[in-house]
Amino acid sequence: MPIAKVHRISAYSPDDASGIADAIARGDIDPRGVMAVFGKTEGNGCVNDFSRGFATATLTQFFSRYMPADDAAKICFVMSGGTEGAMAPHWTIFERAEGDGAAGPALAIGRAHTPALPAEHLGHAGQIAMVADGVRTAMQDAGITNADDVHFVQIKCPLLTAQRIGEATSRGATVATTSTLKSMGLSRAASALGVAVALGELKADAITPSDIGDNWSLYSGRASCSAGIELLGHEIVVLGLSKDWSGPLTIDHAVMADAIDIEPVRGAMQRLGFAANGQLSSAERDKLVALLAKAEPSQNAMLRGFRHTMLDDSDISPTRHARAFVCGALAGLVGHAEIYVSGGAEHQGPDGGGPVAVIARR
């Protein structure tokens, strides 16, 4: 029976795999079972954040020491830059083992890779459909049949480069934007809507072309998307509950309505058996394996009736402000800041809020 293991390991730099190496040496991690690594790396999380690429290059090489390069290439590395405030740089490693564990339902992990996305589909219905298909495949991989049992979907999606745009244009195709930066937002947007469609949160035919990247009332409460230059298709990791899995872990999720809406997260923790009255106690903190969240400034520059200045600060990117602040709010709840808070939340939770997943020991 499959057992999902999740390892949260501190990183001392974007190329610090020493903690992972130690865990492998101790026998805690079997590298051949690693399906995905989510990293919080300490760059700016924006365009010129090289900490992500450095981390990916480092881990790709690291894991290829333990397995054939082809197998290492299947590991899904999702690097989210930006550890503002006191957010701790760290790796969250998702491993699939086999064995006899406690009877499920338990945390289940599924993975899918989609084919290459034609450039002209990026940001359009074609990408939504491709991602929705991929999520369904990943659910199958995880042994999850009911979409309600899915609690987090991490997508790594492609972007447009001058070369890819040129290739499409030479075929007579038209792309959604010629700006690489904008293509990242559109790709995340369409991917998130694809998750919403696959999970039944939205109907595909209720999404008009102009909704994508614009109508923030449409969203998934369980999607987390990031765009990367290194892939042409999508890498999809589904986290949920399945009775076909055993093991020590469980998962639930919440949707924050705004940047300080931590009570739904407390609720999710309480459903998982935490007391969570006030900040988590030191004992309860050990039960909490990982907290995964998205953060974004609200577009109307207001939070509960008061103005915020994140969108007007020309010295610090809005997403950097938002990650620091939301990490503070969540850390106040859970009692530490080794949390995965990622920016760029188009259609991932409501405007100014975002989905949060809680992975905990049963």
Add this chain to the structure above:
Amino acid sequence: MPIAKVHRISAYSPDDASGIADAIARGDIDPRGVMAVFGKTEGNGCVNDFSRGFATATLTQFFSRYMPADDAAKICFVMSGGTEGAMAPHWTIFERAEGDGAAGPALAIGRAHTPALPAEHLGHAGQIAMVADGVRTAMQDAGITNADDVHFVQIKCPLLTAQRIGEATSRGATVATTSTLKSMGLSRAASALGVAVALGELKADAITPSDIGDNWSLYSGRASCSAGIELLGHEIVVLGLSKDWSGPLTIDHAVMADAIDIEPVRGAMQRLGFAANGQLSSAERDKLVALLAKAEPSQNAMLRGFRHTMLDDSDISPTRHARAFVCGALAGLVGHAEIYVSGGAEHQGPDGGGPVAVIARR
């Protein structure tokens, strides 16, 4: 009988006094009773933050329309720059009125101005003694006899400029530093220790010269200090409880041991009658008049065993990270972000933590 009134008013720019003008027009504020204004302004909170000076110039001129310039000059303007994360720019206005209110003890406000500080005393025992004296005078002004009844002391202290250093040197005196920036930190440090001495938190003779600005185990749990170029002495505002004051407000304080130590703040609110189980409800939020806090990154670059990167970020000043993050933690507790979180906390609370004052309706 004196009545303390505290008005929290949103600001739409550093020169936006319109909300104050409206409150005066409505009769909510009598400008002649205004003793102090604490402002959170939306600059970077560091060296080249002109939002503070712009706000001070604007309010000085604004209040002089309501009273003789000499009286307006007595108002203590404390401008704290930096509204990182979703922190809302706002003014907190402290007013002393006369009337019959509910029997005390109630919030009491006292103020003192010290003489000019000789430049050679800045950062040394002479400044500690001068501030301690000033705090005692402000306590008298507030009608507070027991230091335990003091819950927050806001100090505006001087700094060294090339001109002031030159004047001192020409007299044969020696200054603690020739760096204006360092003099700001030393002035805040000695001022905070002066508060600690006045409030009985530390004995003056237990502070060695080398402790000032260096030994962070010595601190006041109630001091909040900022340095300004526009004054030569100190402006001191004491907030506490006195049975000689009546009115609708009360105050308590807490000391955060680190950047996410919000449980003591919850405790202070509960002592003031808040339920505060989880985030404040909308109703309780109305009872909370003002939250005043200090924030700083811990010097060992760790928070509860995990690394933070605030001290190593050459793109964003550490104090900007800390304000965003701590404001997030406190906003998660109180349910909004119109909070006064100020950086630069030398000897103001323990390393990485800081004092927090809660002003609430009784």
Add this chain to the structure above:
Amino acid sequence: MPIAKVHRISAYSPDDASGIADAIARGDIDPRGVMAVFGKTEGNGCVNDFSRGFATATLTQFFSRYMPADDAAKICFVMSGGTEGAMAPHWTIFERAEGDGAAGPALAIGRAHTPALPAEHLGHAGQIAMVADGVRTAMQDAGITNADDVHFVQIKCPLLTAQRIGEATSRGATVATTSTLKSMGLSRAASALGVAVALGELKADAITPSDIGDNWSLYSGRASCSAGIELLGHEIVVLGLSKDWSGPLTIDHAVMADAIDIEPVRGAMQRLGFAANGQLSSAERDKLVALLAKAEPSQNAMLRGFRHTMLDDSDISPTRHARAFVCGALAGLVGHAEIYVSGGAEHQGPDGGGPVAVIARR
């Protein structure tokens, strides 16, 4: 006969008018003759740059000590934020005096204020026409009849706010954008094209609606525009040569084709009598009264075949990079960095380059 005087005065902070006060006290400046002040202030030059408003508020109040408030209100204050690199914060003061000076042609200064711009005209042909009219009026004020004698036109233009958009919408009008930030760029763009039309650089009917803010092959080689929230119409200052003016000053201009194209500027100086072989000598530096320039990163991210990273830096705004770099190139030529280099150069010179005016003693 009118005499144009130009005073370049260092500023030690955005609210430092002491140098101007000294010049008035010495009799160098007659404040009642001041027509305009161009300021380089030390903010970030972007959205949240309060150094500009602080400077304008300070100078408005300063000059009203010397003349009726109505007259002070006619002075055109153009504050350009951002003194990156070694650029020196300073004021350039344009004064019109009367007297007998050397026979012209000499530097001539003209000024015009347009009516309020209807919000729906911003960024459209209506704004181009209004600015073109205003430039012609300012030329008349300067006594310049031939457009070729105009060497620099500084425009301060309005922007859209939520309130102005709302007022227009309620009238059934449609605005070009609902984003305040975008409206600043469109207003600068249409204003620059208005200058080009007035000076005969472009024909009004050759500019299509979609050219505005997009087709960078259309530009004025003499326009410099900045948008400000404090006005509803346009303030226009024309600098040129007129034989109806006498006095000690002259002017010429050049267009830089890219960020390091300093040879045309050297050429303009040589036409004005400078040797300028290599960097200006100390003696020639005294002849140079003011250098006014625009700077912007090229949109294709290339400079003479090599990549620049200004557009991809999420930590520093592209305009800040460009001002520092172009100021370095120009300072290498003229031998100091008290230069007015302003960013945001839509249709002001070619993409990546910009107009430069040289004001010098005859």
Add this chain to the structure above:
Amino acid sequence: MPIAKVHRISAYSPDDASGIADAIARGDIDPRGVMAVFGKTEGNGCVNDFSRGFATATLTQFFSRYMPADDAAKICFVMSGGTEGAMAPHWTIFERAEGDGAAGPALAIGRAHTPALPAEHLGHAGQIAMVADGVRTAMQDAGITNADDVHFVQIKCPLLTAQRIGEATSRGATVATTSTLKSMGLSRAASALGVAVALGELKADAITPSDIGDNWSLYSGRASCSAGIELLGHEIVVLGLSKDWSGPLTIDHAVMADAIDIEPVRGAMQRLGFAANGQLSSAERDKLVALLAKAEPSQNAMLRGFRHTMLDDSDISPTRHARAFVCGALAGLVGHAEIYVSGGAEHQGPDGGGPVAVIARR
């Protein structure tokens, strides 16, 4: 007879070795002859600049595909972060070939690795002596006997980490500082003084302990130093002229007295046969192979009598300002911005200025 080849190759990201690979494929570069690579990478050039480590990791791996790992490890990689303004990210590759070229004197390259520096010697006379010895060894390697023939010395020097400090302390030794950041400055400072001693610019016994990192009147006009965590000793590259080398290249140097002192650089180019009257022509630009410079803001915050704001900007590090500005000044002279301008110039040229090397075709 040895022939020095220098290849300047554009980089499209910190991990872009494709241009080098192409040059190897074309036969322009023989990888086995590569002695050193100087890189300008597009990070912030400060503490958390991961573009440097990413580049070093990438190139180390890249070259080990062409030679045994031991040989690849001997290549000296000097990565200087920060391509502010329009500075182009690029690699400068120094290769030693053998063959019959034009008779010398020609550009000569020498290299040396010192032993590990005891932590207690960092920033002290011991480091000066060790570097001076290393420079002499590198001169021998280059076949340069007269120190006047040395025109540039690039040093990569170690820094102190907590671990290294702890090791030294446990031996009873005392280190110069416990701050990693400060140790970088002290290491660069002592290294530069070591170069000055080796080249006869300073006498070792004229340098007092307190001069190191403080007395900026002592400097080398030919040193360029950067500190890196990845080494314990020093890597030293000497560039100069030797009649024992043949080949197409030559070198000279200049010392800029301040940030815009480009005339000495023009002078060096003219000594090498450039006309350089005004900006280099397109033809002369092809003769210029590489320009290597150091940049720093002057500590008195003045440039030729006017204030600069680089030291007071809490949003942008002073070194970032300085690199953008100095690159602009030099690019205005040479006609492009693919220039190596490096910050952190302790004792490397006078305060506010710096050494510049010109490598050109003969």
